[in-house]
Structure formats: structure tokens, C-alpha cells
Amino acid sequence: MRLPKHFWLGAGFIGSSALFIVIERLTGFEFFYHLAAIPIEVMVAVFIVERALQKHDRREKRRQLMFIKSHLFRSEMRSLFLADFAALKAPALTMDEIRTASLEELKGMRLKAKAVEYKTPEDMEPVILEYVKAERVWRNFMERAITFNFEEIFFDMISILHFVSDVRGYKERNAGRLFIHEALGHPRMKAKVYEVLGDGIRRFLDYAIELKEREPEMFEEVMEDYALSARIRKAGDAPEPACD
Secondary structure: OOOOOOHHHHHHHHHHHHHHHHHHHHHOOHHHHHHHHHHHHHHHHHHHHHHHHHHHHHHHHHHHHHHHHHHHHHOOOHHHHHHHHHHEEEOOOOHHHHHHOOHHHHHHHHHHOOOOEEOOHHHHHHHHHHHHHOHHHHHHHHHHHHHHOOHHHHHHHHHHHHHHHHHHHHHHHOOOOOHHHHHHOOHHHHHHHHHHHHHHHHHHHHHHHHHHHHOHHHHHHHHHHHHHHHHHHHHHHOOOOOOO
């Protein structure tokens, strides 16, 4: 059985205190009774300092992770998020609305995004394909989660990679057919599609809230880039005007 971290250190401190108490009982010298308190005080101080250092280290790792996300969200994942929001029916959110929202409004958007609805199944297919295209990003995040010891992120990435594998396998066997049509016929796979795509919306809003709270200048930069990209994407999707 694996012993807890610092087990022997703690046992040594407690043993030292017990020894001083025994000596005090045998000799009657009260001085040893006061000495018995010192190892316990040192042990408590060591644990408090270590806990504080662990919290500081974790905060620093989360800050590093936020900057890593900023890079990936602004480059390799931009198309994915733009596609996800473009396919969204409810809650109806645009990048311009997110960019100009207050912190409280962003939190309200995140609350509404607990349940999402998409325009049509066909609108979901491009988002699904973006998840497949971003496979390298998910592996990157998984490696970072291992490095920074973020267990929740690690298991999220494993789940997404399993989903990507399912989509890739279906596409290889059924060229030209939409994965979403197959998924809608299987309750568990349908639920998985909505979970993965919906989590994309929720994770983006979580990231926007984190930036708004901690790095407001970066929030403005990132969201302005996204809003501009969304407008360009929308203009590109608009039909050509009819010629006379």
C-alpha cells in the first residue's frame, strides 16, 4: 500500500514529541514538555508553507494554460468556434455580442448555454468535421493536461479524441454520407454529438469569462479578432447579388 506523501516526516515529528513527553514524565523536568510542542509546530509550519507553494504553483500553471489557450483559440481553433456559433440556434449568440458584453452578461450567456439547440442537423456537420480537423489540438491539450496535472482537462480530451475517432472511422467507410444523419439514429451517439458540440460553446464562453476577469486587454484583442472573422465568414456565405 502506498503511504501518503510526507508520511515518514510527519511520523518523525510526532515521534519526537512523544519522546519528549515520555522523558518529561520520567524526569519531571517541565522543560521537556515545552520541547515536545516544537516538532508539532514545525510540522504544521512545513505543511502550511508547502500548501501555499502548491496553490501558487497551480495558479501559475493555470495562467500558463490560459496563454496557451489564447494562442490555440486565436489560430488553429478559430474555424471550429466560428462554425459552432454559426450553427447555433439557441441561445442565439454572436461574436459581436460576446465582445461587447459585460462580465455579468457573459455569465448570463454561459448559464443559457447549459442547453443548446442547433439550426439543422446539416448545419452541425461542418462543426463535427472541424473537430476532426483539430485532432492535433486535442492531443496537444491532452499533453499539456498531463504536464500541468489537470485531470479534468485530460479526460475531456480523451472523450473528444474518442469522438473524433468515431467520426473518422465512419467517414472512411461511408464516403459522401453525413455523420450527423447516422448519429441521430442512435440515442447514445446523438447525445455524444450534442455534448461535444455544446461543450465547444460552453468552453469558449468559459474562456471569454476568464479573459474578461483576468486579462481584459487580451479579451478585447481576441474577441475583436473573432468578431471580424465572423463578419468576414458571414459575408462569404451570403449569396451573390443577381445580375440584371
